[in-house]
Amino acid sequence: AQSVTQLGSHVSVSEGALVLLRCNYSSSVPPYLFWYVQYPNQGLQLLLKYTSAATLVKGINGFEAEFKKSETSFHLTKPSAHMSDAAEYFCAVSDRSNDYKLSFGAGTTVTVRA
Amino acid sequence: GAGVSQSPSNKVTEKGKDVELRCDPISGHTALYWYRQSLGQGLEFLIYFQGNSAPDKSGLPSDRFSAERTGGSVSTLTIQRTQQEDSAVYLCASSLGVGNEQFFGPGTRLTVL
Numbered sequence: 708a709q710s711v712t713q714l715g716s717h718v719s720v721s722e723g724a725l726v727l728l729r730c731n732y733s734s735s736v737p738p739y740l741f742w743y744v745q746y747p748n749q750g751l752q753l754l755l756k757y758t759s760a761a762t763l764v765k766g767i768n769g770f771e772a773e774f775k776k777s778e779t780s781f782h783l784t785k786p787s788a789h790m791s792d793a794a795e796y797f798c799a800v801s802d803r804s805n806d807y808k809l810s811f812g813a814g815t816t817v818t819v820r821a
Numbered sequence: 822g823a824g825v826s827q828s829p830s831n832k833v834t835e836k837g838k839d840v841e842l843r844c845d846p847i848s849g850h851t852a853l854y855w856y857r858q859s860l861g862q863g864l865e866f867l868i869y870f871q872g873n874s875a876p877d878k879s880g881l882p883s884d885r886f887s888a889e890r891t892g893g894s895v896s897t898l899t900i901q902r903t904q905q906e907d908s909a910v911y912l913c914a915s916s917l918g919v920g921n922e923q924f925f926g927p928g929t930r931l932t933v934l
Contacts, residue, residue: 739920750825750912751925758920797864806877807920808854811864 709734709800713812721820726770726785728815730798733779739807740781741799742772745814751797757781768792793819823847825926827913833932834903842898842929846915853896854916854923855888859909867911870896871919903933 714729732738739758743751755766762774768791772783781798795816801807826845834840846853855867866880870890881887885903890896900907910930914923 743925748927750927751914753922753924756922799864801920803920806869806871808866808869808877808880809856809864809914809923810866811856813863 709738709802709805709810711798711800711810711812713796713798713815715815716813717816717818719818719820720788722790723787726783726788726792726817728783728796728798728817730772730781730783730812731779732781732798732800734800734802736802736804739801740772740774741801741809742766742770742781742783743797743799743811744768745795745797747794754783754796788817788819790819790821793817825913825915825924827911827926827929829929830927831930831932833934835934836905837902839899839901840903840931842900842911842931844896844898844913844915844926846894846896846913847924848894849917850915850924851893851918852916852921852923853890854914855896855898856912856914857882857909858912858928862909864912867898900931903931905933907931908933 710733741756742754757774765771798812799809851872853870869877885901888898910928912928913926916923
């Protein structure tokens with residue numbers, strides 16, 4: 708069975724500062740990894756995904772994440788935070804052993820200070 | 822439609838009543854998933870349909886929950902005899918097939934009084 712741990716339920720950053728959201732996964736087979744963003748009262752929007760191609764994945768809105776198998780990590784970064792980045796972020800894992808159903812982390816809420 | 826749609830967007834019901842939540846997936850998507858998002862449990866998988874195969878119901882929390890998918894398209898999630906702990910946002914997602922990107926609808930917020 709796969710699982711995801713997101714370190715830190717709440718992250719506060721200054722506008723223009725680095726955004727770093729941590730995600731560690733557990734999977735018995737090669738995983739697919741995802742980051743989703745959820746704005747208030749909206750559904751989930753895919754930011755980026757790793758599906759066994761390049762380990763550095765670039766997504767929308769300037770976000771990127773690096774798959775590190777040795778560390779079982781898939782941390783999300785953005786060099787310079789914007790006010791519009793304030794939202795909740797979810798890391799998720801899926802694999803073929805489970806028909807690629809998504810298992811989500813608990814989420815990290817990002818606030819951006821002016 | 823352009824994306825996954827869900828209805829109603831909000832539902833308030835009394836404890837013990839039955840509710841039906843609807844999901845319209847993206848046209849042509851063969852896989853359809855239901856997830857639940859609640860304060861205490863986070864985001865959790867409920868049920869999954871793939872084509873004409875029997876659905877994977879392994880995530881349904883009790884036998885009060887059921888879902889069907891008619892004609893390989895629209896899906897309805899039914900909760901019978903609702904309880905206060907059923908209060909949550911119910912999210913539907915669809916994908917081209919197993920292993921493909923899942924696209925999420927806006928969710929239905931269910932409140933059980």
